[in-house]
Amino acid sequence: MTAVATRPEAPTPxxxxxxxxxxxxxxxxxxxxxxxxxxxAFSVYPLAQGIAxxxxxxxxxxxxxxxxxxxDNYVRLADYSLFWQSFGIGLVWAFSVTLxxxxxxxxxxxxxxxxLWGQGIARxxxxxxxxxxxVIIAIMWRFMLHPTYGAINGGLGALGxxxxxxxxxxxxxxxxxxxxxxxxxxxxxxTITLLAGLQGIDDQLHEAAQLDGxxxxxxxxxxxxxxxxxxxxxxxxxxxxxNFNSFALVYxxxxxxxxxxxxxxxxxxxxxRYGNFGLASAMGNVIVVVIAVFLFVYLRAQAKARxx
Amino acid sequence: MSTRRTTDRxxxxxxxxxxxxxxxxxxxxxxxxxxxxxxxxxxLQSPDPxxxxxxxxxxxxxxxxxxxxxxxxxxxxxxxxxxxxxxVVAVALPAAYALARFQTRLRGLATGWILLSQVxxxxxxxIPLFLMLRPIGLNDTLAGLVVVYVVWSLPFALxxxxxxxxxxxxxxxxxxxxxxxxRLRVLRSIIMPLLGPGLVATSLFAFIGSWNEFFFxxxxxxxxxxxxxxxxxxxxxxxxxxxxxxQLAAGSLLACIPSLVFFAIIQRRLTSGLxxxxxxx
Numbered sequence: 370m371t372a373v374a375t376r377p378e379a380p381t382p383x384x385x386x387x388x389x390x391x392x393x394x395x396x397x398x399x400x401x402x403x404x405x406x407x408x409x410a411f412s413v414y415p416l417a418q419g420i421a422x423x424x425x426x427x428x429x430x431x432x433x434x435x436x437x438x439x440x441d442n443y444v445r446l447a448d449y450s451l452f453w454q455s456f457g458i459g460l461v462w463a464f465s466v467t468l469x470x471x472x473x474x475x476x477x478x479x480x481x482x483x484x485l486w487g488q489g490i491a492r493x494x495x496x497x498x499x500x501x502x503x504v505i506i507a508i509m510w511r512f513m514l515h516p517t518y519g520a521i522n523g524g525l526g527a528l529g530x531x532x533x534x535x536x537x538x539x540x541x542x543x544x545x546x547x548x549x550x551x552x553x554x555x556x557x558x559x560t561i562t563l564l565a566g567l568q569g570i571d572d573q574l575h576e577a578a579q580l581d582g583x584x585x586x587x588x589x590x591x592x593x594x595x596x597x598x599x600x601x602x603x604x605x606x607x608x609x610x611x612n613f614n615s616f617a618l619v620y621x622x623x624x625x626x627x628x629x630x631x632x633x634x635x636x637x638x639x640x641x642r643y644g645n646f647g648l649a650s651a652m653g654n655v656i657v658v659v660i661a662v663f664l665f666v667y668l669r670a671q672a673k674a675r676x677x
Numbered sequence: 678m679s680t681r682r683t684t685d686r687x688x689x690x691x692x693x694x695x696x697x698x699x700x701x702x703x704x705x706x707x708x709x710x711x712x713x714x715x716x717x718x719x720x721l722q723s724p725d726p727x728x729x730x731x732x733x734x735x736x737x738x739x740x741x742x743x744x745x746x747x748x749x750x751x752x753x754x755x756x757x758x759x760x761x762x763x764x765v766v767a768v769a770l771p772a773a774y775a776l777a778r779f780q781t782r783l784r785g786l787a788t789g790w791i792l793l794s795q796v797x798x799x800x801x802x803x804i805p806l807f808l809m810l811r812p813i814g815l816n817d818t819l820a821g822l823v824v825v826y827v828v829w830s831l832p833f834a835l836x837x838x839x840x841x842x843x844x845x846x847x848x849x850x851x852x853x854x855x856x857x858x859x860r861l862r863v864l865r866s867i868i869m870p871l872l873g874p875g876l877v878a879t880s881l882f883a884f885i886g887s888w889n890e891f892f893f894x895x896x897x898x899x900x901x902x903x904x905x906x907x908x909x910x911x912x913x914x915x916x917x918x919x920x921x922x923x924q925l926a927a928g929s930l931l932a933c934i935p936s937l938v939f940f941a942i943i944q945r946r947l948t949s950g951l952x953x954x955x956x957x958x
Binding site: 405413498557632641652 | 699781
């Protein structure tokens with residue numbers, strides 16, 4: 370993404386005159402108008418309003434009067450233990466899914482990059498979760514995880530293992546089970562992104578290292594991982610945010626029961642079940658701030674590691 | 678060097694085992710859903726489940742469409758997804774062209790907004806939208822849902838299309854201008870044909886995104902006659918779907934068809950250079 374920086378002027382042609390530049394700006398803005406209207410009206414403005422609502426006592430009722438209440442919501446949230454519990458669940462879920470997904474996807478991407486027989490088919494199958502709506506993925510995994518007729522317990526029974534676990538219906542197993550589904554749902558995008566990164570690493574580097582007597586592990590740690598670093602940082606960041614903000618998958622799997630109440634589900638209930646729009650917006654604000662802090666720390670650590 | 682060769686062989690074998698495991702993990706759940714869609718109720722709930730149904734009959738599909746009201750829901754989803762796609766592409770195309778061809782301050786702003794809109798929690802957007810749509814009578818209407826989907830699909834569509842435009846050399850336009858063709862004519866007869874594949878890909882992404890979306894529909898649509906397909910299926914899970922398992926599986930399968938077909942078509946392009954136009958900086 371080099372879109373932010375303006376390109377340095379090439380030395381040969383003279384720089385465009387100010388008038389020409391002005392005209393360019395004009396046409397650009399004109400072409401932008403149709404997109405600008407919906408963006409400003411239904412995206413920028415609501416976002417600003419959403420942040421502002423977090424400082425009010427807005428309710429969902431038709432005749433509700435909204436008044437500015439300053440930091441009241443945040444004072445209330447501070448000892449709203451259920452919210453923080455859900456926040457913790459969200460962090461556990463986002464970390465676990467992102468990490469497991471990354472390790473599994475890196476293995477799969479390397480296998481798909483290793484010239485094995487039957488790769489084309491494997492690649493197509495690896496894309497399946499990407500092509501399915503989250504709601505359907507959740508329904509499908511409810512079939513897989515069902516205690517009596519599910520394939521998971523069927524397989525365990527065939528192996529002579531205990532086959533009566535109620536995966537989605539017990540506090541012990543519900544979170545691990547939804548994490549598994551989260552990993553499954555997100556693997557294709559992470560795998561394809563990492564595969565593209567792997568294909569961008571120069572083969573000659575590996576060949577040269579091999580001539581110098583470097584083993585597989587050494588090459589993996591000293592060539593593959595550094596070569597992938599920018600891709601790894603980008604994809605794990607995106608995955609983490611997406612996982613923290615996910616909703617549909619867990620809504621259909623457990624509706625937040627048995628210790629799977631993700632922050633988005635919690636905020637949704639607060640807003641649309643109990644009608645507390647102001648408080649739910651405040652939760653959204655807290656979530657944004659926390660994610661921003663995490664990102665800042667993570668990206669800075671990565672930048673340090675790159676220069677080290 | 679014989680030890681070396683055996684380790685190489687062992688490694689190859691391990692790679693195949695690992696690949697097979699991944700394929701089973703990622704592919705089997707869908708297979709399980711497909712077989713469930715053809716099984717009878719007795720087969721589904723038998724204490725000794727078989728993987729394959731005794732016979733491949735379509736009763737569940739018929740039952741799902743009749744009983745779960747999936748026909749109407751699919752029609753709603755189709756209308757919303759088509760309207761969204763047309764509007765998004767019409768709005769994004771000129772803007773994407775401007776972003777790709779002109780050096781303006783818009784670039785930084787647009788990029789910032791595209792990135793930002795990807796990371797903000799939906800709850801912060803949906804409450805204000807809910808409050809905005811209510812007074813203008815768009816709450817609980819498909820039109821209101823289209824408005825929300827357009828805004829939600831726009832950033833990605835804009836980014837994709839910008840990449841496709843940037844991949845077309847600007848010299849082509851200059852050459853046309855030198856030959857005395859008007860700007861509009863150049864756009865119509867040179868740029869548009871070259872943009873064809875990119876437009877198709879962007880449209881499909883917008884369509885699939887809207888077809889699959891659940892959260893906004895759940896919040897905005899209360900009227901049963903207006904519910905979208907994912908919404909209807911999510912409700913069916915909690916109600917009749919607890920018993921009508923075969924119908925639930927069949928309905929779920931039907932809902933996947935558009936995106937599965939789309940991905941089957943573009944999967945080769947996805948894996949070889951990830952829609953190369955769209956990722957050029």
